[in-house]
Amino acid sequence: KSFNVSSNDEFMEKVLNSQIPVIVNFHAEWCDPCHILTPKLKELTDNSEEVDLAIIDVEENPELVHTFEVKAVPAIIAIRNGLVVDKFIGLVDAAKIEGLMTRLKGTKPN
Numbered sequence: 001k002s003f004n005v006s007s008n009d010e011f012m013e014k015v016l017n018s019q020i021p022v023i024v025n026f027h028a029e030w031c032d033p034c035h036i037l038t039p040k041l042k043e044l045t046d047n048s049e050e051v052d053l054a055i056i057d058v059e060e061n062p063e064l065v066h067t068f069e070v071k072a073v074p075a076i077i078a079i080r081n082g083l084v085v086d087k088f089i090g091l092v093d094a095a096k097i098e099g100l101m102t103r104l105k106g107t108k109p110n
Contacts, residue, residue, distance in 0.1 A: 002042045002053035008063055015054050016082045021104035022052045023097075026068070026075040028059055033091035034074045041076075044097055050105045078104055 005011050005024075015022045025041055027034035038055065045053035058065050058073055068077055071089070078086040078100055086100055 002045055005054045005056045015079055020050055021080040022054050024054045024077040026056050026058050026070045026073055028073050031073045037074045037091050051101050080104055
């Protein structure tokens, strides 16, 4: 499933404390590549019960942008068990996203 994150508390609850891995999508309304990547991410994660998608607007969440040192958008951060396990910046193809999802699903917590 996908959901928007609008505060640090919500990020802690829905992402860092999630029982399943979460792909975090930092985006901005003015970012053209974001308008291509976000729907692609939604399509891939909405069909998955094993990976969620958190969408964060960089304009509305400067603290999270600072915490994760987001320097450009779109920025994708993969979090599993509360830890960053992978990240990339910019528009990427579906195969890279699918590969990331496969890696995230591959290791389950003990």
